[in-house]
Amino acid sequence: PSLKHNASDNPNHDMTKVPLREYRISSNPKNINSTDSSLFTKKTLQTNDNQSPVKNNKYFNFLRAIEKIVRDLFLPVGYPRSVRDGYIQYQFYDSLQGLCSYLRGVVSTSAVLQAAGVGDSEATAMSASMTWAMRDGLGMVGGLLFSYQWSCHFDSHVKEFRLFADVINDVGLLLDMLAPLFDRQYLLWIMSLATLCKVMCGMAAGATKGSITQHFAIRGNMADLNAKEGTQETLVSLVGMLLGITLAHNLQKLENNGQEEINNNHYYNSFALSWIIFVVLTIVHVWANYLGVALLRLRTLNRERTTIAMEKVIDAVVTATMESYDDDDYDDDVITKKSEVVSSPSWVVDSIESIPSPENVYESMWSSTRSLLFPSRRLRLGCSLIDIFSSNGHSDESLYENMQEFRHEKYFISCQDLSTPVIFVALRVGASDEDELKAFIHGVVLMRYLEAQKKGVNGESCNTDTRRSADVNEIMKLLSRTHRKIDVLFGHSGVTKTHDHNDSNVPRCLSLEELEAKGWDVQSRLYLGFRKWRLQWESSKLE
Numbered sequence: 001p002s003l004k005h006n007a008s009d010n011p012n013h014d015m016t017k018v019p020l021r022e023y024r025i026s027s028n029p030k031n032i033n034s035t036d037s038s039l040f041t042k043k044t045l046q047t048n049d050n051q052s053p054v055k056n057n058k059y060f061n062f063l064r065a066i067e068k069i070v071r072d073l074f075l076p077v078g079y080p081r082s083v084r085d086g087y088i089q090y091q092f093y094d095s096l097q098g099l100c101s102y103l104r105g106v107v108s109t110s111a112v113l114q115a116a117g118v119g120d121s122e123a124t125a126m127s128a129s130m131t132w133a134m135r136d137g138l139g140m141v142g143g144l145l146f147s148y149q150w151s152c153h154f155d156s157h158v159k160e161f162r163l164f165a166d167v168i169n170d171v172g173l174l175l176d177m178l179a180p181l182f183d184r185q186y187l188l189w190i191m192s193l194a195t196l197c198k199v200m201c202g203m204a205a206g207a208t209k210g211s212i213t214q215h216f217a218i219r220g221n222m223a224d225l226n227a228k229e230g231t232q233e234t235l236v237s238l239v240g241m242l243l244g245i246t247l248a249h250n251l252q253k254l255e256n257n258g259q260e261e262i263n264n265n266h267y268y269n270s271f272a273l274s275w276i277i278f279v280v281l282t283i284v285h286v287w288a289n290y291l292g293v294a295l296l297r298l299r300t301l302n303r304e305r306t307t308i309a310m311e312k313v314i315d316a317v318v319t320a321t322m323e324s325y326d327d328d329d330y331d332d333d334v335i336t337k338k339s340e341v342v343s344s345p346s347w348v349v350d351s352i353e354s355i356p357s358p359e360n361v362y363e364s365m366w367s368s369t370r371s372l373l374f375p376s377r378r379l380r381l382g383c384s385l386i387d388i389f390s391s392n393g394h395s396d397e398s399l400y401e402n403m404q405e406f407r408h409e410k411y412f413i414s415c416q417d418l419s420t421p422v423i424f425v426a427l428r429v430g431a432s433d434e435d436e437l438k439a440f441i442h443g444v445v446l447m448r449y450l451e452a453q454k455k456g457v458n459g460e461s462c463n464t465d466t467r468r469s470a471d472v473n474e475i476m477k478l479l480s481r482t483h484r485k486i487d488v489l490f491g492h493s494g495v496t497k498t499h500d501h502n503d504s505n506v507p508r509c510l511s512l513e514e515l516e517a518k519g520w521d522v523q524s525r526l527y528l529g530f531r532k533w534r535l536q537w538e539s540s541k542l543e
Helices: 002-009 060-075 087-116 125-153 159-182 182-215 222-262 272-296 304-309 311-323 327-332 346-353 365-373 385-391 396-405 433-455 473-489 510-519
Strands: 019-025 040-046 379-381 411-415 422-427
Touching: 002 087, 002 433, 040 396, 060 222, 060 346, 060 385, 060 433, 087 159, 087 182, 087 272, 125 182, 159 182, 159 365, 182 222, 182 385, 304 311, 304 365, 304 433, 311 346, 311 433, 311 473, 346 473, 385 422, 396 411, 411 473, 422 433, 433 510
Parallel strands: 379 422
Antiparallel strands: 019 040, 411 422
C-alpha cells in the first residue's frame, strides 16, 4: 500500500524500478520472531524486464531450484533450527557406515551363496533351502533370548547399543565371509550364528534409533526426521546398489580372467581381493560409527552421565561430611535461628552452579560398557530385602536402626562393613524420580567417602587395625552424617526450595528443576540403574 501511495503522489516515479522482496517461511510459524529476518529466505526481484535477474541468471535459478529440491527431500523442515546441533554430522557418518555395510553385503552374499552350494554340482536346491530355513529359525530364537536379557538397557545405554549394533553386524558379515572355509557339516551353525548377529543388530539399532531421533527433534518433528532419514537411507541404498553391481561385476570378471590365464601364471585371486575390500570397508565402517556416536550429547541421565555431571556435587558433599566431626556442626549448614531468613551453605550453591550442561558432558563408552557388562559390586542399586539380609553381617537391631534413620525417606541404605564396604541402596514404594536421584547420590557419596577414608585424608594409607575396628555405631554415625548433608543439598532440612536463580536472598537446592534448567531431560524418567524391587514398611510403627 505504501508503494501505491507514493506512486500516486509522484507521477514521475518509475514503478518498473521498484525492488520487490519475496519471503518464504522456512520454520515453524509459531516460533517465528517478526524481528528476526534470518528466518526467511529472501529473493530480490525487479519488475524491469531488462534488469530482471530471473531472465539473466537462469543458471543460478536452476541451481537454487535443485538446492531447494534436495533440502526438501533430504533435510527436515526448518533445518538447521528444527534440529539439535550435530545432526548433519551424525547423518553423514551414519550414511557412510550404511554405504560400507551395503558394499560388504554384496561381497559377503557371494561367499554365503558359495557356501550354500551355488555352483556345486553335488548340492541340491532342497538341501540349500533347508539350511537357509534352519539358519533363520535359530537366529530368530537367539534374537528372542537377546531381547529378553538386554532390552531393559536399551533406553539407558543408547550410545553403547547403537555402536554394539554395528559391531555385531560386522561380526555377522565376517562369519558369512568365513562360511566357505568350513566343512559342510559346520555350515549350518556358522550361518546361524551369523544370522543371530544380524538379528541382534536389527533389534539394538531399531530400539536406539527412536531415542536418537528424539534427541535431535527439538520442535516435535520426530515424524519428519524419521521420513527424512528414510529418504537418506534410500539414497544410500541406491548409491550402494550401483557401486555393489560394479564391484560384483569386476570381481566376477577378475575371477574369469584368472581362470583363463591360470596356465600363463597370471592368476588373479578374486578371493583375496574380496577379503581386502571387506577388511578396508569394515575399518571405515567402525571408524564412521564411532565418530557418529561420539557426536551425540544425550540429555537423558543414566548412571555414567549422572556421575560425571554430579562430580563436583558429590565431592562437595564428601568434603562437607569430612569437615563435620560431630553432630553439632550440622547447625552451621542452615541458618534458621531467630530469623525467618533461610540460606543455603556456600558449598551447596557452588556445587549446583558447577553442574554442566549436556553439551559439556562426555562419558567414556568403554567405561560405560564395562559398567553395563560388569556392574559394580560395591554399590548395589534397587536391592531386595533378601539381598540386604543375606549379605549384611550385622544383627536385626542394626537394620532396625537403619530403617529409623530413613523412616521419612523414600529410600533405604545399608552398609555391610567399613573395611570392605558393600553399599545396598533400596527404594521404597512410591519413590519419585527425585527420591531416586537422592538415593543414588547418597550411595555414591558413601562410597567416595569410604574410599577417601581408606586411603587417608592426606593420601597416606590408614592403619589396617584402624580400618577394621569399625562397628555398628560407626556405620550408623556415618549414615546419619551423610544423610544430613544430603538433606541440606536437596533442601529437606529446613530449607525452602526455590528455583529463582536471580534472587540471591533465597536458598538454592538440588532438584529436578535445577537439572532441567541446565538442559537435562528429566521429564520422562531417570536411568540410574535401579532394579525393580521396592520396599514397604510403615513409618508410624518405627516411630
